[in-house]
Amino acid sequence: MDVLVAIDGSDESTAAxxxxxxxxxxxxxxVTVAYAVDPSVFDLGGSAPVSGLSDADRRLIVESVEDTERRGMDVLDDAAALAADRGRTVETELLYGDPVRAITGFAESEGFDAIYVGHRGLSERTERLVGSVAKGIVERTPITVTVVR
Incomplete structure (x- = not known):
């Protein structure tokens, strides 16, 4: 059985x-562990100064793609270390694009038997704005998905 685990550094993704x-x-x-970097999210903040609280509330966290890649690699390294502590090795993949599409597309193209994902990711605010990654994965793929709390 070949399994893909979608992670974001949250406790729930670690449980997955x-x-x-x-x-x-x-x-x-x-086990292959994947982290998805979504460059399109970082354009939503804009480069203009924040004009007020309502403007700030509409913006997502804005950071460079390089910072997000670095954070993703750190999360993947932590996942590999966790597996090593349990006497296992895992493959790691840094994916690009919308997390739901990137994870499901990769899982289908590589022929994984199952996907594991945490119930809720790091940012509840982002989830309210862009939707649940776990829910999107379940709805998008014919592969068996286990959502872990």
Whole structure:
């Protein structure tokens, strides 16, 4: 069984990785951990100064793609270290694009048997604005998805 785990550094995504490691260990399967960088999100903040509280509230967190890539690599490194602590190795992938499309597209193109994802990611505010990644993955792919709390 080959499993893809979508992570973002949240406790829930760490729980998803731990669950996937346990399941695949019992089945002699492999785990790949993926983090998606979405460059389009960073354009939503704009470069103009914030004009007031209502303007600030409409903007998402704005950071450079390079900072997000670096954070993604740190999250992937942490995931690989967690797996190593449990005597396992994992493959890691830094993906680009909308997380739902990037994760499902990668999972389907690589032939994964299942996807594990945390119930809620790092930012509830972002989730309210752009939707739940876990829900989007479940709705978008024919692959079995396990949502972990």
């Amino acid at each position: 990785l731990e669950r996937a490691l346990g399941v695949t260990d019992a089945m002699d399967g492999s």
